Amino acid sequence: MTAPLLQVRSVSRWFGGLRAVDEVSFDLHGHEIVGLIGPNGAGKTTLFETISGFMRPTKGTIAFDGRDITGQPPHRLARLGIGRTFQIVQPFRDVSVLENVIAGVVGPNRETPDPRAEAMAVLTRVKLDHRAAALARHLSLPEKKRLEIARALATRPRLLLLDEVMAGLTPAEIDEIMVILADIRREGIALLIVEHVMRAIMSLSDRLVVMANGRKIAEGLPASVAADPAVIEAYLGGRHHGAA
Amino acid sequence: MRPMLLLGVAVALLAGVAPLLSIYGQHIFVLVALYGSVALAWNILGGMAGQMSLGHALFVGAGAYVSTALYLHLGVSPWIGLVAAAVIGGALGAGMGYTVFRRQLSGVYFALITLAVAEMALHIVSNVAALGGANGLAIPSKPDFANFQFGSKLGFCYAALGVLAVVSAVILAIHRSRLGYVFLAIRENERSAAALGIDVVQGKVVASAISGALAALVGPVYAHYVLFIDPESVLGVPLSIDALLFAFVGGLGSLFGPLLGAAVLVPLTELLRGFLGGRLAGVHLIVYGVILILVMRLAPRGLWGLLLDSMPRRTK
Numbered sequence: 001m002t003a004p005l006l007q008v009r010s011v012s013r014w015f016g017g018l019r020a021v022d023e024v025s026f027d028l029h030g031h032e033i034v035g036l037i038g039p040n041g042a043g044k045t046t047l048f049e050t051i052s053g054f055m056r057p058t059k060g061t062i063a064f065d066g067r068d069i070t071g072q073p074p075h076r077l078a079r080l081g082i083g084r085t086f087q088i089v090q091p092f093r094d095v096s097v098l099e100n101v102i103a104g105v106v107g108p109n110r111e112t113p114d115p116r117a118e119a120m121a122v123l124t125r126v127k128l129d130h131r132a133a134a135l136a137r138h139l140s141l142p143e144k145k146r147l148e149i150a151r152a153l154a155t156r157p158r159l160l161l162l163d164e165v166m167a168g169l170t171p172a173e174i175d176e177i178m179v180i181l182a183d184i185r186r187e188g189i190a191l192l193i194v195e196h197v198m199r200a201i202m203s204l205s206d207r208l209v210v211m212a213n214g215r216k217i218a219e220g221l222p223a224s225v226a227a228d229p230a231v232i233e234a235y236l237g238g239r240h241h242g243a244a
Numbered sequence: 245m246r247p248m249l250l251l252g253v254a255v256a257l258l259a260g261v262a263p264l265l266s267i268y269g270q271h272i273f274v275l276v277a278l279y280g281s282v283a284l285a286w287n288i289l290g291g292m293a294g295q296m297s298l299g300h301a302l303f304v305g306a307g308a309y310v311s312t313a314l315y316l317h318l319g320v321s322p323w324i325g326l327v328a329a330a331v332i333g334g335a336l337g338a339g340m341g342y343t344v345f346r347r348q349l350s351g352v353y354f355a356l357i358t359l360a361v362a363e364m365a366l367h368i369v370s371n372v373a374a375l376g377g378a379n380g381l382a383i384p385s386k387p388d389f390a391n392f393q394f395g396s397k398l399g400f401c402y403a404a405l406g407v408l409a410v411v412s413a414v415i416l417a418i419h420r421s422r423l424g425y426v427f428l429a430i431r432e433n434e435r436s437a438a439a440l441g442i443d444v445v446q447g448k449v450v451a452s453a454i455s456g457a458l459a460a461l462v463g464p465v466y467a468h469y470v471l472f473i474d475p476e477s478v479l480g481v482p483l484s485i486d487a488l489l490f491a492f493v494g495g496l497g498s499l500f501g502p503l504l505g506a507a508v509l510v511p512l513t514e515l516l517r518g519f520l521g522g523r524l525a526g527v528h529l530i531v532y533g534v535i536l537i538l539v540m541r542l543a544p545r546g547l548w549g550l551l552l553d554s555m556p557r558r559t560k
Contacts, residue, residue, distance in 0.1 A: 052439065053438075054435070054438070054439075073438070073443075074438040074439055075437075075438045075440075075441050075442055075443045075444070078438070078439055078440060078441035078442075079441045083439070084439050086435065086436070086439070090433045090435060090436045091433075091436075092428060092429060092432035092433060092436070093432065094432070095428060095432070099425070099428070102425060103425040103428060103429045103437075103440055103442075104440045106422040106425050106426075107425070107426075107429065107437070107440030107441040107442045108440070108441030109422065109441065151436070151440065152439070152440075154440075155440055155441050
């Protein structure tokens with residue numbers, strides 16, 4: 001077995017007295033899709049922010065590709081190969097879709113002989129090439145979600161962190177995203193997905209990590225996790241873990 | 245390199261037009277080119293990279309004082325002074341940018357600090373005898389190419405046009421390079437920019453340095469054109485406001501809108517001044533205010549936006 005691509009070791013993030021993330025550890029291997037699920041307020045987004053460098057963990061370490069990346073700024077992580085999307089889509093609104101993606105191509109500051117062609121190829125991968133010339137603010141929500149993925153893909157990540165890219169979409173639109181994500185994985189990019197759309201996360205993920213109240217309460221294959229009493233209690237509102 | 249070619253043609257055309265103008269027309273030409281250059285330089289930082297400066301007079305003034313002091317006290321040719329001005333302007337821009345942006349301070353703080361630093365510079369220079377204090381520095385008239393005194397307004401038309409061409413070429417080069425996307429991403433959304441591998445602090449510092457260096461180029465040309473500088477004229481708040489105003493009216497963040505803003509507002513100011521004589525000093529500021537409000541109401545993307553909209557859409 002090769003070393004994990006991402007190693008999260010006892011990561012905690014406190015806000016004053018609140019332990020938003022509390023001693024969470026898990027591994028993610030290359031080519032793997034790991035789903036991160038849990039009730040609202042479980043600490044998923046906070047964990048995301050620490051892995052992508054936007055927040056420094058209060059305690060614990062994070063390693064990527066065997067090297068310690070704890071506390072590194074986000075732009076350096078992006079250059080190392082960790083791409084991410086934002087839960088609330090944040091396109092560059094007043095420029096074209098293509099230019100949004102070109103910014104992703106040239107962002108990591110490496111050799112790019114033809115950024116425009118590379119960006120166009122990425123748009124084709126997420127089936128947004130027909131909208132290349134449109135202003136980003138004129139896109140529909142599902143298109144904006146795909147642009148968010150395209151821009152992250154353009155940085156040529158080895159690990160892509162996706163924060164609720166399916167939220168607010170219709171079942172048909174979710175299916176389209178699922179096809180795109182399956183394609184991305186086939187290209188050899190590992191995915192860590194935070195998602196509330198259970199149907200999607202259950203069928204896409206190789207493994208699930210379940211969080212509640214900042215702690216990891218379960219980890220394993222989707223089917224076994226779904227049958228785990230602790231997980232059911234967290235989701236169905238057991239008093240001890242507080243599903244709110 | 246088609247845009248660069250286009251720029252070359254535009255500069256050649258303007259150079260061809262300058263000799264045909266009256267002396268007064270040439271005076272306006274010089275002013276538009278110089279104010280336009282300052283506004284374009286301001287726009288690299290304020291428009292393209294989205295970091296508002298309220299103190300760009302600092303760079304113009306630093307450039308003017310550095311080259312003039314070198315010339316008067318050490319006999320250094322203003323041509324070298326021009327290079328020194330750009331270096332000092334760039335260093336000031338980088339230093340100020342690094343001090344503020346490294347601390348993750350938002351745009352408002354940067355705006356206030358630029359204002360404060362420019363004011364500090366004004367008061368410091370006003371109290372340094374070697375720099376003429378509040379009375380300013382007069383440059384003796386010795387028309388000679390080596391002295392950056394051309395003996396005619398036409399010569400200054402070309403000098404000012406030269407600065408404008410340099411500033412424009414740098415803007416085009418930025419626009420077509422990675423740096424253009426770095427500035428765009430920072431302006432639009434810093435979190436997204438960082439997630440795409442862009443060093444946001446570094447990008448802002450670079451924008452500030454380039455903007456400062458280019459604005460500083462205007463100082464020496466202005467100084468040798470007027471043959472006199474004082475703190476109020478080259479370091480004062482009105483110049484800082486002019487740079488920002490021309491950029492806003494012309495089109496914030498657009499490529500050459502700020503030049504368009506200067507080309508409309510500078511002649512207007514001069515006409516008003518001539519029309520009113522000495523009466524109603526400052527009335528041009530009221531006119532500026534009205535124009536600014538009208539532009540914001542009717543053309544939020546500025547005159548440059550209006551121009552683009554009025555052109556037939558090219559099919560891509």
